[in-house]
Amino acid sequence: MLNLGHSDLIRKAISKQLSKVWHTLEIPSETRVEFMKELRKSFPSNMRSYKTMFGISGADACETAMNLAHSVSGLKASTVAFEGAYHGVHGGIISATAGRVYKTPVISSGMNIIRAPYPYEMWYDYDTNDTLSFLEKAVNDPEAGYEKPDSLIVEPVQGEGGYIVPPEGFLRALREFCDKNDMIMIIDEVQTGLGRTGKMWGFEWDSIQPDIVCVSKSIGGGIPLSLVYYREDYDQKLPTPFHLGTYRGNALALAAGTAVLREIPKYLDRVNSDGGNLQKRFGQIGSPLIGDVRGKGFMIGVELVENKKPLSKTKMLSIKHTMLGKGLLMHTCGHFGNVFRFMGSLNIPAEYLETGSRILEESLKAS
Numbered sequence: 001m002l003n004l005g006h007s008d009l010i011r012k013a014i015s016k017q018l019s020k021v022w023h024t025l026e027i028p029s030e031t032r033v034e035f036m037k038e039l040r041k042s043f044p045s046n047m048r049s050y051k052t053m054f055g056i057s058g059a060d061a062c063e064t065a066m067n068l069a070h071s072v073s074g075l076k077a078s079t080v081a082f083e084g085a086y087h088g089v090h091g092g093i094i095s096a097t098a099g100r101v102y103k104t105p106v107i108s109s110g111m112n113i114i115r116a117p118y119p120y121e122m123w124y125d126y127d128t129n130d131t132l133s134f135l136e137k138a139v140n141d142p143e144a145g146y147e148k149p150d151s152l153i154v155e156p157v158q159g160e161g162g163y164i165v166p167p168e169g170f171l172r173a174l175r176e177f178c179d180k181n182d183m184i185m186i187i188d189e190v191q192t193g194l195g196r197t198g199k200m201w202g203f204e205w206d207s208i209q210p211d212i213v214c215v216s217k218s219i220g221g222g223i224p225l226s227l228v229y230y231r232e233d234y235d236q237k238l239p240t241p242f243h244l245g246t247y248r249g250n251a252l253a254l255a256a257g258t259a260v261l262r263e264i265p266k267y268l269d270r271v272n273s274d275g276g277n278l279q280k281r282f283g284q285i286g287s288p289l290i291g292d293v294r295g296k297g298f299m300i301g302v303e304l305v306e307n308k309k310p311l312s313k314t315k316m317l318s319i320k321h322t323m324l325g326k327g328l329l330m331h332t333c334g335h336f337g338n339v340f341r342f343m344g345s346l347n348i349p350a351e352y353l354e355t356g357s358r359i360l361e362e363s364l365k366a367s
C-alpha cells in the first residue's frame with residue numbers, strides 16, 4: 001500500500017533521526033529544512049514557491065485544504081466534490097467522502113458539499129462535458145438550489161471509488177472551469193501522489209497547476225505525516241493561528257519523508273513500463289468475470305461483473321479468500337465493492353509481480 005513498502009532505506013533514515021531527536025513540535029530544524037528542499041524539488045518549477053502546512057493523516061490534509069480555501073475566499077461557501085470520492089472520515093471531511101457506508105446518523109457531517117459526476121464509463125454514460133454542464137448549472141444558476149462554491153476537490157485517479165481514470169483533459173477542463181468561476185482547485189494526491197501513477201504527482205498527467213495539493217500516506221514511509229501544499233499568496237489571507245497540532249511535522253516522519261522523496265524518482269520509469277505490462281496481462285486473463293481493467297502506473301483496477309451487473313460482495317469475498325489461501329492479498333474498492341486493486345509498492349521485486357499476477361489469473365479463471 002505504501003509506495004516504498006518496508007524499505008530498509010526508510011528504516012535507516014528513521015533510526016538516524018531517532019539517535020538525534022524525535023519530537024520537535026513545529027520549530028525549524030535541519031530535518032525539516034532538508035525535507036522542505038526535497039518536497040519543493042518534487043513539484044513542477046512553477047510550484048516551488050508554494051507553502052506547506054503539516055498534518056497527521058490524509059483526512060486531516062483534505063479537511064485543512066477545504067478550510068484553507070474558505071479562509072482565502074472569505075466566504076461561508078460550499079466545495080465541489082465528486083461521486084465516488086474518498087477524502088477521509090474525520091468529522092468535517094466526511095461530508096466530501098461519497099460512500100454511505102462511511103456515514104452514520106451519529107457521525108457529524110459538517111461541510112457543505114456539491115456532489116458532481118465523475119466520468120465512470122463502465123456504468124454511467126457521461127463524460128467531461130456532462131460534468132462541466134452540471135457544474136455550470138450548480139455554480140451559476142441561482143435557482144438550481146446549490147450554495148455557491150468557492151472551491152473544488154478532486155482525485156486525479158479515483159482510489160477508493162474504484163481506480164477510475166478520468167478521460168485525458170478532465171483535470172485541465174476543471175482547472176479552466178475553476179479559473180473562469182473564481183474557484184480554488186484542490187487536488188487530493190493522498191493516494192495518487194509520489195509516483196503511484198507513474199508521475200511524481202497525478203495532476204502532472206494533465207499538466208495543470210493546482211492551487212492546493214493534499215499529500216499523505218506514502219510521504220511518511222509508514223510514520224504518520226500529511227501536508228497541504230498551497231499557493232504562497234494565500235498565506236496573507238489566513239488568520240493566526242490557522243491550523244495547529246502537537247504532532248504536525250514530526251521529526252521522525254520528516255526524516256522518513258526526505259528518504260521517500262529522494263528515492264521515488266528512481267522508480268518512475270519502472271512504474272510506467274511494468275504498470276503498462278501488468279494492465280495488458282490482466283486484460284488478457286480471459287475470464288468472463290472481468291468487466292474492465294483500467295489504471296495508471298501501479299494503480300490498476302480489475303472490475304468484476306456477472307450478468308452485466310457488479311459481481312456480488314459474497315463472490316468477491318470468496319475470490320479474495322481463494323487468493324489469500326495462495327498467498328496473495330488484494331484489497332477491493334469501488335462503488336459496488338467489485339474492483340480488485342493492484343497497488344504494489346513501486347520497488348516490489350519482479351518475482352513478486354509474477355507470482356501475484358499468476359495467482360490472480362488462476363483464481364479468476366477458476367471462479
Ligand SMILES: Cc1ncc(COP(=O)(O)O)c(C=O)c1O
Nearest residue numbers: 057058059086087088159190191
Ligand atoms: C484519496 C484519498 N484521500 C484521503 C484519504 C484519507 O487518508 P487517511 O486514511 O490517512 O485519513 C485517503 C485514504 O485512503 C485517500 O485515498
